[in-house]
Amino acid sequence: MEHVDAVVIGSGFGGSVAAYRLAEAGRSVVLLERGQPYPPGSFPRSPQQMGRAFWDPAAGLYGMFDVWSFKGCDSVVSAGLGGGSLIYASVLLRKDERWFVHDEPLPGGGYESWPISRADLDPHYDVVERMLGAAPYPLDRPPFDDTPKAHAMQDAAAELGLQCTLPPLAVSFSATPGGAPGLSLPIADAGHRNIHGVGRRTCKLCGECNIGCNEGAKNSLDHTYLSAAAHHGADIRTSREVKAIRPRPGGGYEVDYVHHTDLTAKKARPPVVTMSCDRLVLGAGTYGTTFLLLKSRKAFPGLSRALGTRFSGNGDLLTFLLKAKDRNRVRPLDAARGPVITSAIRLADELDAVPGAGRGAYIEDGGYPGFADWIIQGFDAGNEIERAVKFLWNRFTEFFKDAPDTNLSQELSDLIGDGALTVSSLPLLGMGRDIADGRLHLREGRLAADWTSRTSEEHFRRVRKTMQGIADVLGAEYADNPMWFRKRIITVHPLGGAPMGATKDEGVCDAFGEVFGFPGLYIADGAAMPGPVGPNPSLTIAAQADRLATRLLEGVPARGGAGTVVSVPDDTGAGPAGGAGPPDGAGGVPGNGTAYGPRSGGGTITPLPRSEPVPEGRGGVGGSIAVALDRTSLSFTEEMKGFVTYGVTDPRAGELADERVRLAFRLTITAEDTDRFLAEPEHAARAEGWIDAAGRGGRRPVRRGWFNLFAPGGAEDRRLMRYRLYFTDGENRPRTLVGHKNVLHGPPTRIWPDTSTLYVRILRGHVGEHAEDGAEVLAAGVLHIQLTDFARQLTTFRTTGPGGAGKLVSFGRFFAGELWEVYGPDLD
Template identity: 60%
Template sequence: MPAEHYDAVVVGSGFGGAVAAYRLAAAGLSVVVLERGRAFPPGAFPRSPAEMGKAFWDPREGLYGMYDVWSFGGCDSVVASGLGGGSLIYANVMLRKDEHWFVHEEQIAAGGYESWPVTRADLDPHYDAVERMLGVSPYPLDHPAFDVPKTRAMQDAAAELGLEWRLPPLAISFAPGRGAEPGIGLPIAEPSYGNVHGVTRRTCRLCGECDIGCNDGSKNSLDHTYLSAARHHGAELRTLHQARAIRPRPGGGYEVDYVRHRPKRGSGTIGCDRLVLAAGTYGTTYLLLKSRAELTGLSGTLGTRFSGNGDLLAFLLRAKDRTRTRPIDASRGPVITSAIRLADDADGPRESGRGAYIEDGGYPAFVDWLVEGADVGNEIGRAARFIAERVRALVTRDTNLSAEVAGLLGGGELSASSLPLLGMGRDVPDGELRLRGGRLDVEWNQQASDEYYGRLRATMRRIADVLGAEHAGMPSWLGKRIITVHPLGGAPMGRHPGEGVCDAYGEVFDHPGLFIADGAALPGPVGANPSLTIAALADRMSTRLLERRPVATRQRKEGQVDMSVGTGRVPAHPHAEAHGLASAGHGERTSLSFSEEMSGHIALGVDDPRSGDLAERSHGGRCTFRLTISIEDLDRFLAEPEHLARAEGWVDADFVGGRRPVERGWFNLFTSGGAPDRREMRYRLWFTGADGLPRTLAGWKDVHHGPATRLWLDTSTLFTRVMWGHVPEGEDGEAEVAGAGTLHIQPMDLAATLKSFHTQGPHGIAALARFGRFFVGQLWDVYGPG
């Protein structure tokens, strides 16, 4: 047994690890974060050429900087190292994955398919939670102090080309506080949990330095937000600690071997009940590949579904805005301010091609060396040395190029008339990560994605033409290679071990308590910038982990743990523990889940869905919900008379402001209807309308004795009330009813529901059969003769 033991160890502090650390620590677990890089408070980021030459990660060469540069057979890649992970050097864009891009069983030419076991509806509540924590807002373009030429240029180009343009949400503080007037260089009010660095932050100065570290602290990066909050709740943040190996611990839990880089090199082992891997696509997959012998039974899909999220970098040289009278001045503003969206054939029958986003870039940034290479000039010597090192790397299979890139970087500056364009989208996830001679390697090329990249390049050339610019792709001395800053896949999620390494909540199949919370878990490209989706998946994972934690987990010294941390979607039902919604440990449990969609009408001003007085439907209108019903412990669910499960998803109705996420939801299957031959299926969904007011949708299906011809009608009709407030079970009589009506499930939706059934745990097929026998048996008790 290691001398050190924690409830949870989190490896990595990026968008997955930081979210998990906060959620678990805030819920009362003892948490330690192992981050290989060091902390970078505002003012510590490198700026001079000499400092930039040391800003790379390669401990063998004595480099402990932020940028970790890799070269593989089909692509080069830049990832981050430091407290806050990728948030230190990313461009702050917080776009949600497009709803239709959560593809299901989309064929891949090389074999297999891309399939997402989660939906946009599953993630929307978690997107909301992350956006609140990171304080996102669109770029304030209409404010006089923030009007920048490059954003207007992109807006004009999109308008002329008939393309969709938007100001995406950015995790940047443009104002000193929530609801305050934007301003440049103003002191930012600190949150109640403080700041891990103890340094005053200031609002954005429009300096274009987002990707080389924000020395003003304007970026709402993870060290200023989630990690500061995690430390406030007791989490330990250990920098310059790099995980080297993981293995199961006899009796349950895991052990992590690590090395400490500085101030004095050493090593150690730490034990935990739950292990969250969030070391990034490369780091997490590498740990799993190295530990395959110890983690027996890992899915054969380990290493697969790698993609670069469609990343493509291009430059518009000597570009001007449409007046042709002044430079674009890409150095003014955040690195990214706006985005152009290219539609996807998954969006509908009128579209074709794989979708993408094109975003304006800024400088200085970590890609400056590439920009200079597009017009080499006097830098031939450094470029030649870099080529020589690349040849050596190919011969020796040394895939880490951080030191070589550090030597290539010079002190030159970008021309104010050039505009980087950053593309990303739905490339084909057919790459594979593997070990070669003990080193990580990638087998991937862009051949399957040629059509996608061709479309993206053609659109960038059209933008260049509109702006009167010269289009330049990658420097010729680098060859036709893809540079990705968004590597994804390697330990993809799936519905079963034949489809993925982990389930839809990030838990590794057949290894309870081992979770993946970073880009490695994604089964394909996000299409948009992936940071928000990775964070939302980690938030969802944390909710599941906390629901399943042992009852004996230690409580915080301040008193009872508040289980409503984060999204607040841990069920608050008074009998949740008794009904398995927060049951103790994994043990030999088998869980079951399925999806259901119902739609119909709600009449406002009507309080009885059976009154027949529904003539006022026009005052309410259509209402739809889509839910995922989750049964955590099927044995307990079948044994308990209330047959209670958790409901997640969304409610969509015009009278509540469109689609609204379910904040908490409960479902009872065939609970007593007050008579031996009567059952009810009950739904209770808490949500908040666009007006900020809470509401409850409560409904029941009345399943009662009668002719068998009534079976479909009874089981597909939901009598529904929408009430003001979040109304607990048993208090409907005191609640104010906003409207009532009936919702129905259609035959095609029923087919989708049947297809969606999924089990996890031992004897899944047998568990599904038990559920089926229970369902049919209940119907026989009601409709059978007698």
């Protein structure tokens, strides 16, 4: 049976991000996508192509539109390489900070509760926005300024006293990031080969985002995360539909899938292929992931009873503005010009300290392809008939004239009409905080949903009333979508079904997407959302998947066997002398042993603390290997956030300066030998993880890192917690973050501020401890541990090796004893 480190199911906003992060970290990754790839130029447009553009393999249909009809709602999702990004409108809005609710009651009982916060996601939002090339619509630059619907939305919002913005879009309007925008310009290569091998061009304002961008202007996941994942070695397999999953005896998981090899006709059921993995990431979308878990429930005994719950449509509502007028003249709205969405009007939530506002929402302009104007104009039946009768009557009367008019240009122009209906009409898209009380379940082996708009009636009433107000301002007629008479909605943002929660009783997975009771099984897509996101959820799903991948990688050994190959770093960044290193996996020890060997060669290397002695036999040809299996390691994870200012050398000044920028890190601190760690005066440990420097390259991996706990501070009643982290900035220039927590004698009330405040400086180059005084300081500032992060940190302590529980107790006693030594009363 084929076995890999990780299998990722689905290539949407969860699966693509997870696959990229794992591949980038050197893991062996297979991504299974049921749909097919769609290079620019291959999306269906003709009636014959559109007729087969739907997903139903049993009927021989393998297209990208997967349409569901449930009790209370209809839904459209996508099948294809890139998942929902192929048909979404490219909006990248963050979930509002105050909308991460806790224990908000649901009408039928229970609560909507988010175990994560905006602060948890902000660093990951930053990363995803950069990767997807987020940029607002350039409405102030010609020819993009000629976009009537965007101006109309701004005018309506101003008249109604509402907030209207140009949201970030994952669309390339310029050939290079930050370049001058222009129509149909060749897009520069992003630095990794595009997975399709086909050139892309900037947006030409054709309104075809939702049916697949044939220009390649949309920065969909196939052009971004999936291309980068393939560049780093991910094995991306299309037309593979997963049928079942289950735990693997002895650990890990097995996946059954079928390969749709013939996409031209209905055929017999293809054979099932089974593969196994150490970690399994579910990114098949809200419906696909929940369906898989429901079908495989017997294989996962003890799976949370929350499976299938918290389903919602993210408050989606589609309506229309028709025949807009200004002073009895046709007001152009031109829905077919521009990307599908350019603007967003935000409706405040009572959580925003606006009493009586209700639940928050967004209203966005819609669009459609230009060729659809011919279809839509046909709905203006009354005028069509009138024009046809007039044309026939004129031709009849001309027949009897002695000198008939032989030029029919005007008559034909009048017959076609002025297109007033299409040029003055506009879809409106609403979404927001509806009630997440729907349920997904199986009915005779098929996925079914129980959902009703009744419990969210207040939300829909408010959104419709605001849309009617927009219609009034623009002199337009308001129309609900044809399904609303039955109080049915059409959602393109289904969420929930396998929600995250603080406990197993509350959710299927934890705040990092790991399924309760099944280590290594992760949910990375919209199914994990415990309630509505509010704005378009794609960015939040991707950010949570990035956060999930960070946590997953913190506990996963590098490729190359169960053992870990380690080496001792020096201060210069140069590797140790010695011969060729072991190939991938060489030097590994069965189980969780640690092997020492040279850093060069194919083996994956993890640095040791500076104080770790060099094992005998290090270096030389091949490198001798020393193995230690009788010691117990201890690790924990720490996350700190704050601000630094470039050009400042004093940390306190850097924290407060007007030009400050956000800085954060997440580190896993590991003491390979707990006994030695507690005994040595420097208490040195290894630090691994990432640093996120806003505007200076974003999140960057820590190349090498050292941490000292309660190291001597020059006075008997002073201790230092020291950090030294090697990383590179966005231009791959070496940088060092050095920092310390100043644990100084004082009242016990100083314990928390002293141990949670880190004074940091960023130095040019990779600077060793003894060269620090002469190093150039590029920036300085202060980081803090938030109370919520500290509470999570307490849950991350782990030990590996014999007597782990006792070692953890010893560490706790040491920590408390050091605090007593510093902050305890003076008994002299």
